[in-house]
Amino acid sequence: MRRAELVAAVLMAAFSGYLMWKSAELPFGWVPDEGPGGGAFPFWLSAIMLVCCVWIMVNWYLRKTPPSQSEEPFMDDYARRMFFLVGGGVFGMIGLVHIVGMYGAIALFLLYYVRFLGRHSWRTTIPIAVGAPVAAFFFFDVALRIVLPKGYLEPLFIPLYRIFL
């Protein structure tokens, strides 16, 4: 935990620096009779972020905060495994949206999660994995007219569009 605290502070400090540099693309100084320029608001806030990161590092050095005192691992085996299995699953789902569309990705993700992570029976898994995308289709595409991406499955939806839209 102690090492993670420092790594996070350094990374966030670097990010603050990047934000400052990026904000400086617009004038961040004082425009006479107008007040701050367009970049001033984010620039100075990023500067405060940088100061906070340095402050966090000082606290780390002095061992003042609970994470900087803790010798426990930032993530134990269980946490790391769940993070990769679950976070990876969500990452995969979002990636799949570009290929098989929102509905295909949702069905596959639910199949993966409920059946393989949750170890539920197929009788539980199938109704959820099929029911959720169908319900979402009627709610979003049909009722709200928010057309969710279909990816390469678009042709399959054309008959449905004819009936419901």
Next chain:
Amino acid sequence: MEILSHLAGGFLVVFDPLNLGLVILGVTVGLFIGAMPGLGSVNGVAILLPMTFLVPPTSAMIFLAAIYYGAMYGGAISSIMLGIPGASTAVATTFDGRPLALKGQADKALIVAAGASFIGGTISIALFTGFAPLLAHVALDFGDPEIFALMLLAFATFVGLSGDDVPKTIFSICIGLVFSAVGLDIMSGEPRLIFMDISGFMHGINFLVLAIGVYGIGEMLWTIEISRGETQMSKATITLPGILAHLLGTLKLWKSWTIGSLLGFFVGILPAAGATPGSLMAYGITKMTAKDPRAFGKGEAAGVAAPESANNAASTGSMLPMLTLGIPGSPTTAILLGGMVIWGLIPGPMLFVEQTEFVWGLIASLYAANLFAFLINIGFVPAFLWMLKMPFTILAPTIFVLSLIGGYAPDENMHDVWLMLIFGVGAYLLRKLDYPMAPAVLAIVLGPIAEPKMRQSLLISGGDITIFFTRPIAGPITVIAIALLLLPLIQLIWRTIRKPA
């Protein structure tokens, strides 16, 4: 009298079949969300906000407020039955609710919780109805410097009062504000902070992307990590005579719920505080002033009544500054405020003048939501207990799916969905290191309002920063805000001075 006629008009809005249906649906969803460990009102409101585009703004707001309300009731259910707070707002309910359940008095704890919630809700809504128009009337005179000063105060309360790590809290506020500045600079129209020249940043970062990332994905990852192992569910037998007896018993705990309701309401108004500290404080004070403080923590009904009345009162209290000043009093109301902006309503005192139907419809809906949440909670306890058995491995993927769609729907853009994932994972990792997330969500909602207010104020004064100090209302507010910002520093110096002595 004028208030009563407005309120009557509000009830006409609520009794519209669509709105009444949404109140009932909202409290039911809220009760469920509140009861599920790992999900609270803020998660429910953030994830479900995109779904409300189906109905008009007033109905959408009524629905979301009903969820907020229902979740305050629901949180007690798992606190008592499982010993895990259903939402952070129900932490204090576990202290005495769980021991009661272990003693075989789960039914008593559940009914007292519902009764106290109803009383806390009723008292706070009555206070709300009285205070809101007054405050809005005063706030009508507020100009840009006053609004900016109020926002500064909102952020300052996080630093001075939240009790989280100070540099991490300030960091969280600033990062939210910087993210809110992404997109086009409103004054000059120039693009700014277009990271890596990705065109998706041109339309800015929608607050929902951050909110769903933090409260959908981040929260689920967090809950999955901490909720390992099996939990033991207590048994509750609910009978009609039992319900009536315990409700009468609740009335006798008047001291607890009076403390809870009043404290909750006023603590709820403060931006940094909200329902969680409100209920903890109510518990603490009730315990301190009780005849036998040692009975607390071992199954004392008064220890359930105080926090439960307080968290409902606080949820109402936090809506007061949101509606009248445009400054949210809690993370959940920050998201409601962001929703109002999406629907084209400008939060603040002008709502009371221009959108009376919306404002009074919402206020009246709180009365209805409170009543229905109470009735549904008491009437369907067995159903909620059954739902608590729902495995987390079904609930969690459902939340991820709702987050995916919720992240996409507002701007119909996959860029937002990827960004939401990054925010969610980042929030989870930073949260493990005690970085508070609520300030960032509040900041990304308030940022687009705060920055132009600050710059317009400076335009008025010709770039003179003293405008925030010299105006009669803005001045004191700014001074209090600065004092709150310096509070941790003063405490530090105080402790250093006292140490050698």
